[in-house]
Amino acid sequence: MEKIPILRMGPFLLITIQVDMHDKLALQLQDDVTQRISEWGSTGVLIDISSLEIVDSFIGRMLANIAAMSRVLGADTVVVGMQPAVAITLVELGMSLPGVRTALNVESGMELLYKQRNLAGVDHDLHQA
Amino acid sequence: MTSTRREVVPIKTSADVVMARQKVRQWATELRFTLVDQTKLVTAASELARNALDHGQGGQMMIEVLNGTARTGLKLVFEDQGPGIPDIEQALKDGFTTGSGMGLGLGGSKRLVNEFDIQSEVGKGTTISVIRWK
Amino acid sequence: MSKLADIIRRNEDQIRAEWLKNMSQSVQRVDLITKSELDEQSRSLLAAIVQGTAVDESANLTGKAWDKAKNLLQDISVSRARQGFKPSETAMFVLSLKEPLFVSLRRELSGNPNDMFDQIWLTSLLIDRLALLTTEAYMAAREEIISRQQQELLELSTPVVKLWDGVLALPIIGTLDSARTQVVMENLLQSVVATNSKYAIIDITGVPTVDTVVAQHLLKTMTAARLMGAECIISGVRPQIAQTIVHLGINLENVITKARLSDAFALALQLSGRTVTRISSATPTPNGDASSVLPTAKKEG
Numbered sequence: 303m304e305k306i307p308i309l310r311m312g313p314f315l316l317i318t319i320q321v322d323m324h325d326k327l328a329l330q331l332q333d334d335v336t337q338r339i340s341e342w343g344s345t346g347v348l349i350d351i352s353s354l355e356i357v358d359s360f361i362g363r364m365l366a367n368i369a370a371m372s373r374v375l376g377a378d379t380v381v382v383g384m385q386p387a388v389a390i391t392l393v394e395l396g397m398s399l400p401g402v403r404t405a406l407n408v409e410s411g412m413e414l415l416y417k418q419r420n421l422a423g424v425d426h427d428l429h430q431a
Numbered sequence: 432m433t434s435t436r437r438e439v440v441p442i443k444t445s446a447d448v449v450m451a452r453q454k455v456r457q458w459a460t461e462l463r464f465t466l467v468d469q470t471k472l473v474t475a476a477s478e479l480a481r482n483a484l485d486h487g488q489g490g491q492m493m494i495e496v497l498n499g500t501a502r503t504g505l506k507l508v509f510e511d512q513g514p515g516i517p518d519i520e521q522a523l524k525d526g527f528t529t530g531s532g533m534g535l536g537l538g539g540s541k542r543l544v545n546e547f548d549i550q551s552e553v554g555k556g557t558t559i560s561v562i563r564w565k
Numbered sequence: 566m567s568k569l570a571d572i573i574r575r576n577e578d579q580i581r582a583e584w585l586k587n588m589s590q591s592v593q594r595v596d597l598i599t600k601s602e603l604d605e606q607s608r609s610l611l612a613a614i615v616q617g618t619a620v621d622e623s624a625n626l627t628g629k630a631w632d633k634a635k636n637l638l639q640d641i642s643v644s645r646a647r648q649g650f651k652p653s654e655t656a657m658f659v660l661s662l663k664e665p666l667f668v669s670l671r672r673e674l675s676g677n678p679n680d681m682f683d684q685i686w687l688t689s690l691l692i693d694r695l696a697l698l699t700t701e702a703y704m705a706a707r708e709e710i711i712s713r714q715q716q717e718l719l720e721l722s723t724p725v726v727k728l729w730d731g732v733l734a735l736p737i738i739g740t741l742d743s744a745r746t747q748v749v750m751e752n753l754l755q756s757v758v759a760t761n762s763k764y765a766i767i768d769i770t771g772v773p774t775v776d777t778v779v780a781q782h783l784l785k786t787m788t789a790a791r792l793m794g795a796e797c798i799i800s801g802v803r804p805q806i807a808q809t810i811v812h813l814g815i816n817l818e819n820v821i822t823k824a825r826l827s828d829a830f831a832l833a834l835q836l837s838g839r840t841v842t843r844i845s846s847a848t849p850t851p852n853g854d855a856s857s858v859l860p861t862a863k864k865e866g
Contacts, residue, residue, distance in 0.1 A: 322452065325445040325481070356452060356470065358477040359536045382794060386754035387470035389789040394471065395478075395539035398788050405794040406761055467751060 306331045308338050314346035314415055315339065315377075316408075320353040328364045335368050339375045346415035347372050350408055352383025362397045369402045378418045380404065382411035437495035442483050442509075451480040451492050458494055458505055464565055472505060472563040475543040478536035479509045479559055487511025487557055497562065504545070504564040512556040519549055568674075568684055569666075570619035573611065576669045581607055583665035588658065597648045606641055610659070613637050614695070624690035626698075638695060642702035652703040659696040663689060723749050725756040732833045733762045734826065736801075738771035746782035750789060757795045764833040765790060768826045770801030780815045787820060796836070798822070800829035 306327065309316040315338055317331070335347060349365065351357065357365075369379040382405045384392075392399070405411035438458075440451050455476040459469040476492070483490040490511030497504040516522050523538045537559075541547045544561040551557040573580060584607060613634035620630035638659070645655045666688050674681035723745070726734045735753055739745075753765055767783065769775065775783075787797040799822045802810075810817065823829040834841065 322449050324449045355456075356473050356477060358474045358481075359539060360477075360481060384793045386751065386758060386789070386793065387467045389754060389792040390467055390750060391470045391474045391543065392792055393785050393789045394542050395474065395536075396542070397539075399792060404792055406757070406763060407794075410763070410794065467747075 305334065308334055310338075310342060310344070311348075313344060313419065314348055314412070315342075315344045316348050316350070318350040318353070322356070323361065325360055328361060332364055332367055332371070336371050336375060339372055339377050345377050345419055347377055347379040348408065348411045348415060349379065349381045350383050350411075351381060351388075352385065352407070354388065355385065357384070357388045357392055359395060359397060362392060362395075362399060366399055366402055373401075378403065378415055380411040380414050382407055437493060440492045440494070441489075442480050442491055442511075443489045445481075445484065448477060448480045448484060452477045454492075454494060455505070455507065458496070459563075462496065462503060462505060462565060464505070464563070468563060468565070471543040472507075472561075475540040475561060475563075476507055478540045479507070479561070482536060482559075483509045483511040483513075483557075486516075487513030489513075490556075499564075502564050504562050506560060506562045508558065508560045510556065510558045515553040515555055515557055516549075516551040517553050519551060523549075568680070569622075569670075569688060570615050572669055572673050572684075573615050573618075573666070575673075577611065577615075580662075580665040580669055581611060583668065584611075584662050587664055588661050594650060594654060597650060598645070606658075609637055610634070610641070611662075614691075618691070622687075624687055624694060626691075626694055634695065635698060638698050639702045642699040643706050646703050646706050652700050655699045655703060656696045659699060660692060663692050666692070719745060719748050723752050725752055727760055727762070728766070728830055729834065729839075731760075731762045731837055732764045732766070732830065733757065733760060734766045734768060734830070736768045736771060736826075740774070741772055741779045741782055743782070746779075746786065750782075750786045753786060753797075754789060754793060757790060757793060763795050763837060764798065765795055766798045766800050766826065766829040766833060768801040768829070769799060769806070770803070770826070772801075772806075775806045775809055777813055777815060780810065780813070780817075784820070796821075798829045798832060800824070800826045 304321075304327065306317060306319055306321070306323070309318075315335065317335070319331075321327075323331075338344065339347070347368065349368065351365075354361070365381055369381075372379045380403045381399075384404065403414060405414050438454065440454050441447060442451060452473050456469065456473045459472055464472065480492055483492070488511060490509065490513070493508040493510070495506045495508070497506050523541060537549070540561065544563050546560075546562040548560045549557070550559075585603070617626075617628075617631040617634045621628040625631075626635065641658075642652075642655055645658075646652075667685055670681060670684050670688065674684060723735065723737065726736070728734050733753070733756055735749065737749060741749070749767075753767070756762070757765060767786070769783075772779070783799065787799075790797050797820075799820060802822050802824055821832070823832060831841070
């Protein structure tokens with residue numbers, strides 16, 4: 303079954319969502335992210351939604367869930383690239399995604415994750431299997 | 432008001448919800464809605480289609496173009512033969528606030544469209560019609 | 566065979582001459598319309614009326630026979646509106662046709678008072694209805710102009726200014742209603758993406774009142790910006806507005822507000838890791854003032 307690819311970038315995970323996800327795919331992603339964080343000891347998750355033209359309440363909840371679950375596992379999450387029309391619609395829908403940090407693009411998202419990591423004084427040895 | 436074209440889309444699986452979204456997007460693009468209006472309507476369609484599937488045990492969506500005297504609009508009707516909604520007013524209030532509640536997404540969808548009508552009977556089913564004008 | 570159509574045909578020149586003569590100076594408006602144009606308009610209108618009444622003796626205007634007259638009046642109204650005529654002037658243009666028509670009717674039907682009365686009544690009804698068409702057409706045209714101007718005004722009045730790398734400013738002038746807020750919001754968010762700006766200063770110095778509705782609109786805009794990864798600062802909050810906000814109990818906990826745009830700008834620079842320093846010029850200026858400066862914004866960290 304198709305899956306959303308999760309790339310490892312040093313201490314972080316990079317997830318680029320480019321397809322119109324159906325609910326099962328979204329749930330699968332949630333599972334996969336938590337799996338990977340445990341496996342690789344990642345301290346940050348960057349979700350790039352710049353290609354998503356629709357974010358409804360289900361996807362919104364998925365993002366919030368990923369952020370919450372990752373935090374429990376010791377990782378920060380940043381969602382980047384939300385399109386203006388999507389932002390306007392989410393606000394109208396009543397979702398403000400508290401607990402989900404956001405940034406304009408991948409670059410600033412990474413900056414944010416590094417900053418958080420430095421603040422937390424985290425230093426993982428990432429060459430473990 | 433004379434309406435012209437219409438199409439019916441079944442909602443039986445979660446893939447159908449995606450199909451419903453894409454159909455609405457297609458029609459809205461053809462009618463040249465603004466990007467923000469399109470996004471709002473497609474998102475509302477996604478919410479309501481999912482509701483029909485998850486709470487209504489499956490149903491269908493009908494899309495119809497409305498050619499009013501001074502304006503054009505897109506009408507969507509979501510119908511299911513599910514358990515129905517016992518307290519509609521409450522359901523409309525249970526919108527999403529923090530994104531962690533269950534809710535039915537009805538309240539939110541209502542804000543994304545210009546006209547919203549809901550008929551539901553316990554044990555019989557639910558019919559929700561929404562209209563977005565250009 | 567319509568009596569009216571006949572009578573007009575027979576007396577056309579005379580009717581038209583009297584019509585134009587009777588039109589007072591104010592209705593003729595030689596400053597707005599040339600004599601030949603006026604001539605042309607009266608000629609065609611009279612011809613269209615004859616055409617209509619020849620086929621359809623009623624004063625109903627719903628039949629196809631009256632389409633020509635209706636279209637003609639529509640065109641005349643719209644062009645006169647553009648030329649600057651008042652709607653009453655255009656209506657009077659049509660109404661002043663009554664007298665010459667009645668005069669002809671009286672002359673031709675003098676032997677039959679009942680007939681004359683009927684025709685005069687019919688003619689009066691007809692001309693009244695035609696005149697009313699002009700006012701309707703005028704209003705519809707005005708509505709269209711107004712709504713187009715509103716749209717232009719909406720777009721013009723929400724400029725987005727780039728104050729610095731990554732810092733935008735949106736000075737809002739005028740009232741903020743739903744429609745306007747939509748435009749402001751879309752403008753702001755699109756600019757944020759286009760210029761990659763993390764900070765957007767919404768200046769409301771020019772907004773006369775802030776009530777709960779306006780506050781809600783602003784909050785929505787700020788939430789949307791935050792979802793995208795940008796922060797909004799509200800500036801230009803006047804003392805009265807501050808009082809209103811507190812009175813109304815509007816919750817601005819997560820909102821950064823500043824009284825002045827300059828303060829908001831300074832804050833945005835600071836938040837993005839920059840400061841402004843004064844450098845003194847190496848050589849004194851002709852005025853001997855050695856401390857005249859070009860402030861620069863240095864990036865720190």
